[in-house]
Amino acid sequence: MATIPSLPSRDDVLRMARNTTDITGQLLDTAGNITRIAINTFDPRDGSGAEVLRVLRETTAELAEASASPQAQEAFYRIVDTLTRLGTSGAPLAVHPVSEPAQALLTALGDSLLPVLDAVEPAVEEFADALGDLVEATSPLLPAAAGVAAGALLAVTPILRAAADVLRESSPELRRVADALTAALAPLMPLQVALAERAAAAGAGVVRATLPPLADLAEATAATAKAARPMLVAGEELLVSGLEQLQPLLLAAASRTGRVARAAAVRVSAAVSPAAERGVVVSVTPV
Template identity: 85%
Template sequence: MSPIPSLPSIPSRDDVLRMARSTTDITGQLLDTAGNITRIALNTFDPRDGSGAEALRVLRETTAELAEASASPQAQEAFYRIVDTLTRLGTTGVPLAVHPVSRPAQALLAALGDSLLPILDAVEPAVQEAADALGDLLEAGSPLLPAVAGVAAGALLALTPVIRAAADVLRDSSPELRRIADALTSALAPLLPLQVALAERAAAAGVGVVRAALPPLADLTEAAAATTGAVRPVLIAGEEFLVSGLEHLQPLLLASASRTGRVARAVAVRVSAAVSPTAERGLVVAVTPT
């Protein structure tokens, strides 16, 4: 005889009231949200104040301009190029991602990521400080950026013919390049197993050397740290002496720079006067360096 299933407990009056109150609150919130959305839509597209007609006009003009721009031959060619590039990337990247050779690379990247996280956490404050200092430096040197950009653009324009000539030479010499590649492949292919065996032997020897050298290196590092702690007052005194010497030399350096500038200006005046002797003769000012 099968057991009689137990009847579920009947909710109490307080539970029923709590569920009814919660349902009423949720329904009210939904109605308020729907009313707000309806009010926003009516205010946006209301034809009485012109905003709705204006929004529809702008939307219609924008849609027409987008359709016209996308229908141009240039846009269609750009779309075709984008699709072609994405297709080639997909057909090239998917086999590489599922190839067995990619598994060791993925494991290596995962191991590097796990080991680099503590290092990145440790150097984060220094990197942030260096980034802030570099930003200040770039902001201070911003007047030089247009000149640097102009020089870089000129250098690129000067290198463009050379690059094009090199590309033409390589394109015309493609059979010779293919012969060179085949010769290198046939010459290096037999050496690869020997190189792998030598690399394994070198790795084994290197592991032994590192294991033998780590304890003396640790002792040397501890001794160097103790020595540095002992001579730290001497280093601080030397740094203070150097900084004080630079502070005493600063006025002399500024005076020398100012005197050099005056001499350079005087020389420039004399050179310009000697180069253009046919200029209008006027008041001659003699510049004497002090």
Template identity: 85%
Template sequence: MATIPSLPGRDEVLRMARNTTDITGQLLDTAQNITRIAINTFDPRDGSGPEVLRVLRETTAELAEASASPQAQEAFYRIVDTLTRLGTTGAPLAVHPVSEPVRALLAALGDSLLPVLDAVEPAVEEFATALGELVEATSPLLPAAAGLAAGTLLALTPLIRAATGVLRDSTPELRRIADALTAALAPLMPLQVTLAERAAAAGAGAVRATLPPLADLTDAAAATAKAARPVLIAGEELFVSGLERLQPALMAAASHTGSVARAVAVRVSAAVSPAAEQGVVVAVSPA
């Protein structure tokens, strides 16, 4: 069986990332020069024919100079080199024997999921619309939620840094743990595969034996629900009518509770503020 090709090491990835960063900076400088050239070309203050021809000639010359500069040539060369290295690293994975079942799995998933996606598309659109309306209605709470999230991240940052330092200092121990787990689990894998095959066969037999009674039960439940539909509708109507009758009482109770809370807050504020003016009595009666 062919072995899985090794992934690039940490130093190789860091070097490629630095090369990509340098190339990106050089390309941004080149793009800035090209943008300046385009702005000069389409400047509305230079609208005459000879002036446009002169600007076009200068543009062509500057483009030729920019593309022929050592910096641009080096940037292009390093881009090609990086892409070549990435392709060389990923090419064995594309022709690896594991890729064939993966492609078959993706094809089967695509063929099976397309009808499901077509069926749920209206529901998904309706849900997305309702979710957008909900987000718009709760937009006043978003700044508070963002502040809470930022505070939580700031509180977790020291813990993450401390954990990173501990893990970095414990690299030999982690490697020993990984080697011990690998040595302990490797002999068990063939046994697990055999047990999985037996479990799959038993599960398939159980499913085959269970599906016919389940289909009968589903038909009976559907018939029962169809017969009891008027009763269910009447119960829903009764429940909704009860909620409509309770709504005024709930709103009055909520208003009364809010008034009491405001009164308590005012009294507590007056009690814990000794700097307030003496002789001023604040009394709030609940509505």
């Protein structure tokens, strides 16, 4: 049996009434401000309202005069005619047989891309967050990078201008080069197309021949990895346990090395400046 919701308390009722009153007051203040702005705009006493009405009247008259001209009427007729032609010529495309493969292609692309986008979305979000952190961390370097880029652009500008002047002066030679290249490459285009078709056919044959062995190899690799998974997990556990056992030894060795280095530094300092403290003998024994 469903439970009956509890009634709001007196404080909740008062809070809701106060919020409602505040919102109503804000709406009334906004409406009053809008009304005041409209009255001040069109008030004939200070001349602004009459000026606004005069400008609106002149603008409307000019628009009416411009739209009544033969040129405007012809332009309107041409726009309507163009829209009508587009509608009558574009409507059959929706029911044309060519549109069915296009719709099928779009549907297939959408169905194929949605799972990919869903799978990539967390990685993209993480990458965006990491990129934002990187940009925020490198923000002190951005002014210097901008200055270097501006200097590089200023240095390259004279070179570009000189190159543009040279090319502009050498336009006849450039046309001769273009004509020579066109005359030399035009007979080779049909041969290139034929070779591209043969290469595409050969590539398709190679792909068809190599896909089954690749599928077999992928299945065998997956089966091997599945069979060797316990060994891999055991090896990882041995490696981690070995690192855990070596950690105290490494820490102890690092600490001992640090103490020896400090002792050597003290001895070297005492040997270099023996007159600094004649009555003090410093002796450090490594543990």
